[in-house]
Amino acid sequence: MDWIDWGDAPTWLGAVFAAAAAGAAVWTLKSQRDQIDEQRRFIAEQSMNLGLERQALLAAAQERHEAQARKIRLYPQAPTYVQVVNDSDDPIYDVHCEARGMPALHAVELAPSEGVGAGILADLVQGASRPYVHRLGVGREAWFHVVTNERGAVHIRFTDAAGNKWVCDDAGGLHEAGA
Structure with missing residues (x-):
């Protein structure tokens, strides 16, 4: 057991856990960015769909408005x-x-x-x-x-x-x- 300096072992262990925590934080941030990007795409798609539905509803309302005339x-x-x-x-x-x-x-x-x-x-x-x-x-x-x-x-x-x-x-x- 001469080859381990037990005075530095807790420092090394802390450094390994800190690196693991930093890696987990980076992975979490990337995952959250991916989720946010996916939500933005979904919201953009929904906005486009709502715009098309609004146009269709307005066209239908205009058609009903003019139908008798x-x-x-x-x-x-x-x-x-x-x-x-x-x-x-x-x-x-x-x-x-x-x-x-x-x-x-x-x-x-x-x-x-x-x-x-x-x-x-x-x-x-x-x-x-x-x-x-x-x-x-x-x-x-x-x-x-x-x-x-x-x-x-x-x-x-x-x-x-x-x-x-x-x-x-x-x-x-x-x-x-x-x-």
Whole structure:
């Protein structure tokens, strides 16, 4: 036992344990950094997923917002008539038609089965109705007598069941009034 200096053995033993503790601390720090990096990647991926879900929800909300308005059809007929058809599931209100900036002269609401006969057109020409339709029911149509129904010159304004105001033109354009 002459080869061991017992006075230095506790120092050596302390140094070995200190080195082991330092190695364990380095290993723990690396492990924590790896976990933090993995969490950052996960959070970035989740943020991206949430962004995509938000975009999808906003698109769906906009589609629901426009759904009824997109089912309103505008058809120029004959030289001075415009037909508006409500193919939506709810009535629309305050339907006004304009041609070249001039309001319709007269309007009448019909069920499609009633058809547009000479009597209806005569009523429109003679003014047996008002110049707008207050409520256009589901599956019903309105006929407007206008000064012209020249392509690109006709548009309608109406309010949907949710109270949103819309403008629709004869080229299929649709936008919110005032937007």
